[in-house]
Amino acid sequence: MKFSHKIQQCGLSPMRKFYPYEVAAEAKGLRVHHLNIGQPDIETPRAFFDAARDFGETVLAYAPAPGVEVYLEAVRDYYARLGYPITCDEILATYGGSEALQIVLPCVLDEGDEILIPEPFYPNYDTFVRVTGAAIRPIPTSAEEGYRYADRARIEPLINEHTRAILITNPGNPTGVVLTPEERRLMVDIAKEHDLLLISDEVYREIVYGDEAPSSMLEFTDAAENVAVVDSISKRFSATGARVGALISRNKELMGQAMKLCQGRLCAATLDQVAAAALYRKMDAAYYAGVREEYRRRKDAVVAALNRVPNVQFSEPEGAFYLMVTLPVDDAEKLQYFLLEEFQDQGETVMYAPGEGFYGEPGKGRNEIRIAYVTNPDDLTRSIELLGLGIRAYNSRKQ
Amino acid sequence: MKFSHKIQQCGLSPMRKFYPYEVAAEAKGLRVHHLNIGQPDIETPRAFFDAARDFGETVLAYAPAPGVEVYLEAVRDYYARLGYPITCDEILATYGGSEALQIVLPCVLDEGDEILIPEPFYPNYDTFVRVTGAAIRPIPTSAEEGYRYADRARIEPLINEHTRAILITNPGNPTGVVLTPEERRLMVDIAKEHDLLLISDEVYREIVYGDEAPSSMLEFTDAAENVAVVDSISKRFSATGARVGALISRNKELMGQAMKLCQGRLCAATLDQVAAAALYRKMDAAYYAGVREEYRRRKDAVVAALNRVPNVQFSEPEGAFYLMVTLPVDDAEKLQYFLLEEFQDQGETVMYAPGEGFYGEPGKGRNEIRIAYVTNPDDLTRSIELLGLGIRAYNSRKQ
The missing domain is CATH 3.90.1150.10 (Aspartate Aminotransferase, domain 1)
Structure with missing residues (x-):
């Protein structure tokens, strides 16, 4: 075979x-x-297990393809508290951050296309990209420079007619690098100027050691069309086995394309979404x-x-x-x-x-x-x- | 963009x-x-909710990529009771039958490849196939003939150098057709003779109205290399929102390729797998x-x-x-x-x-x-x- x-x-x-x-x-x-x-x-906070225990339905039915309403609302409210107002329509519930990537990447990558990713990178990105038929073009960094990558002179020469997107992890796995506000702005500017999708994997958002508040690429409303955020409860609430994440974008056409894949796989797990909503609702500052x-x-x-x-x-x-x-x-x-x-x-x-x-x-x-x-x-x-x-x-x- | x-x-x-x-x-x-x-x-049987409630871990950790051991063992034992001995290595836990398809299809389909599917077919198959870059070549059937498709003269002329697999739903959605033992044998023979993968979506296995016992394409051990079964607890236990399924094959190389995608997305949801295992364990004939x-x-x-x-x-x-x-x-x-x-x-x-x-x-x-x-x-x-x-x-x- x-x-x-x-x-x-x-x-x-x-x-x-x-x-x-x-x-x-x-x-x-x-x-x-x-x-x-x-x-x-x-x-994992008890709120997760309590919500799973208190699930009152007698039929464990499909969730709506874009997500259970209480989960979408909880994610929306979480982002509002961070200072990034989004609507439920701009959120798709996914099986962890992994599925958010498995959904957004095929929306923009065809065979022969390229995506820029700062190197070293999370190895599973390679699997998600290869399965679309596209390839990673690494943005090289060095240990001596602390693996920083947000540098126009380093990135722009790598962009060619095959480039469709840039994927970053911020805060960074495996490097621990956190972009400065200026670096974030630069990344989004590069995406916008070259009409690329900036996919920002922000699953470690809260785990930052400086004085800055947790950030998101959703900050840049003038470049909203060019930004997709990947998120997950896995690390935020130490609930990696729940497999509840989100794909977030204000680009309506992108979300319309992504919805096709969400409908195809019917829904993410109902009980885990309900329990994840409780985490967002009950865990405070x-x-x-x-x-x-x-x-x-x-x-x-x-x-x-x-x-x-x-x-x-x-x-x-x-x-x-x-x-x-x-x-x-x-x-x-x-x-x-x-x-x-x-x-x-x-x-x-x-x-x-x-x-x-x-x-x-x-x-x-x-x-x-x-x-x-x-x-x-x-x-x-x-x-x-x-x-x-x-x-x-x-x-x-x-x- | x-x-x-x-x-x-x-x-x-x-x-x-x-x-x-x-x-x-x-x-x-x-x-x-x-x-x-x-x-x-x-x-949904209470056994599912009871097992979710009784989950004793304080950290909801990643499951192993191929699945939680108790779930794999429960699936193995379920198939043994049906008369189809398989090992846990021949099972991969998936997010419902949907993800089993999302995993097996890219293992065999590249851009330009074709997969035979009896028509009319479950519409989401089209999404799963298109996202691989391949295309469905429908096996046409007719209402007058009760939508039966297992017919060598109908299928073989559709096989060409681009054909990689045949995907069937048995019992059938949307047609309600159930293959006879002879028809099952024919489908597997065609796959074997043409070195194709026969993907058999058997999520409705138990819901049959004739005198025959629930069947599986796993029956044909002489064609084991050519068979992959898609399964799910969704309809079997009326637990569609659990999103727990399985990809099953005795083809070790196929399972090795599929494991790459399983590792890429880390795991299927831990709690749902544990609860699904309880369904398999506790629900009797x-x-x-x-x-x-x-x-x-x-x-x-x-x-x-x-x-x-x-x-x-x-x-x-x-x-x-x-x-x-x-x-x-x-x-x-x-x-x-x-x-x-x-x-x-x-x-x-x-x-x-x-x-x-x-x-x-x-x-x-x-x-x-x-x-x-x-x-x-x-x-x-x-x-x-x-x-x-x-x-x-x-x-x-x-x-």
């Missing part, structure tokens, strides 16, 4: 190959610390502040611990709960195998996401890793200590 | 255009009976028999009522809860507008799905309609009576 070209170009998760080695390490009795996964240990403070403690713990590891390079994250670290090793994948197969300290070792999977070009990011800091500060401190000890052992082993 | 060719070729739901007329009719005080929607009124009996009563009510309407043509459905009816009118869409705008009987009127939306070629099916019989027999009887009265009024109106 013949498989499609596009599916053959898609990759499996780069983390997958380490799984058997993790299992083997644990079978030897090792405790494996995880810096590799974006699953927070923060409790103190909740958001508490979550932000918790991640700040974790970020501070990771940064302090990394400062004790010789010869690593990194920029302090400004948001989200990830950072890229350049290691003093030849190959971060080889180090990962070493950490799982040969290394241990007091019966413990550590896993991370090797950097190469976050780059479009093979070979790039080979001595970089992505760290997700989603566990408690003590565990994070120990994890980074293990990383440092592992690097030393790796570099001093007999070759 | 430029939208993709593929999204522009997708259509909005053909039912959507009648919605404002329905609202207007109700605003006039009319009661509108619904033969147009596939949302059953049968209660009596439950399935009860549901089948209920739909049989509804089918009998519809058939009896249709037999009282002059000059309509239809074949008695063998399964699912739909049938196509040929009306003695020039245009079923015009009749629908008439029923909503001009007609009423004792303050009541009726809606159905005009047949044209179930055909690939414009103009086909213009005097046909699809009826979904998902309400109680009394309501169905009255709905069909209204249809008959409406046809008489429509045909005797002054032109």
Whole structure:
């Protein structure tokens, strides 16, 4: 049987190959610390489970294709509180941020088209783009410049007749970069001037460590036609398994095209939307502040611990709960195998996401890793200590 | 901004255009009976809500990409009870049957490829296929032959170098056709001989009115490489809003390709999978028999009522809860507008799905309609009576 070209170009998760080695390490009795996964240990607010429990219907019926009304209204009101007035018609309920991307990308991308994405990028973007038949043209950044990408001279030469969109993650996964107000304005200006869709993945919106309020590309009402926002409750409310997100745009034609795909798959899950609405309704400013403070403690713990590891390079994250670290090793994948197969300290070792999977070009990011800091500060401190000890052992082993 | 060719070729739901007329009719005080929607009124078993309520985790975490273990095991055991042994590795949990199609189709379809689908077909198939860049080549059937399609002489001439797959719905939506054992064998033989993937959408499996047991294309182990089954709890357990389905295949390479897309979107909703597992675990043979009996009563009510309407043509459905009816009118869409705008009987009127939306070629099916019989027999009887009265009024109106 013949498989499609596009599916053959898609990759499996780069983390997958380490799984058997993790299992083997644990079978030897090792405790494996995880810096590799974006699953927070923060409790999902009870409001979600309470709403699911109190669901009063006897038939679990289809939701409307664009979303359950209470969910759409809750999202609308959440954005109003942020200072971005939108209407329910400008929101489509999706299965997490992932489906928002799976809906918006085929609306603008045909085979042979290109989309600009700052590199390093979230690896699943590659799958979502390839399945449309289009390709990512990476906006290259560098560790030395802290992975900043909002630079007209860097971006405009990459735009050609095949370019249809720009996709950014702000706050950034895997880099922790948060755009300044000027950088946000620049990105939207570039999209508008070149008639491109700026797709802004803002699922980490609230997790910012500076003084600025949480932001959105919806701010720029003069460029509303060129902006689509991807959102999700997954990280905001530590409810990744709920799979409730949103595609938001004031571009009516875009939303009309997107509706075709929403109708095609009938609806997103009814009960999860109702429960997500309760999260938006019941969690107040103190909740958001508490979550932000918790991640700040974790970020501070990771940064302090990394400062004790010789010869690593990194920029302090400004948001989200990830950072890229350049290691003093030849190959971060080889180090990962070493950490799982040969290394241990007091019966413990550590896993991370090797950097190469976050780059479009093979070979790039080979001595970089992505760290997700989603566990408690003590565990994070120990994890980074293990990383440092592992690097030393790796570099001093007999070759 | 430029939208993709593929999204522009997708259509909005053909039912959507009648919605404002329905609202207007109700605003006039009319009661509108619904033969147009596939949302059953049968209660979702409490087991679903109980399991959702009893979910014991404090963090609603990502499910594994291929599915929650208890759900995969429950599906495996359900198929074992049917006589089709499969392993959990041969099952991927999906957002309903819809996502199973959204996953399997791009695995085999590239731009310019073709997929054979018996016509009339479920309209959303068209969206799922177009978004891959491929096109449907309809297998034409006729009302006179009861929409039967499993016929080598009819199918083989449609296969060419672009053909990659055959997609069937068995039991059939919108036709109610159920393949005989010989017809099932023929379909799988054709797929095997031409090295095509036979995608069998079996979401209505249990709703069959003959003496035969519920069947699956998984029966043909000698053609296992060529078969993928689409399944869902939506109709089986009247839980359409749960959005829990499955893609099932013994073709390891296909499942490996499909896994790329499963990993890309991270997972299907955790809580709904856990609750769906409880449905599979707790609902016994009596439950399935009860549901089948209920739909049989509804089918009998519809058939009896249709037999009282002059000059309509239809074949008695063998399964699912739909049938196509040929009306003695020039245009079923015009009749629908008439029923909503001009007609009423004792303050009541009726809606159905005009047949044209179930055909690939414009103009086909213009005097046909699809009826979904998902309400109680009394309501169905009255709905069909209204249809008959409406046809008489429509045909005797002054032109």
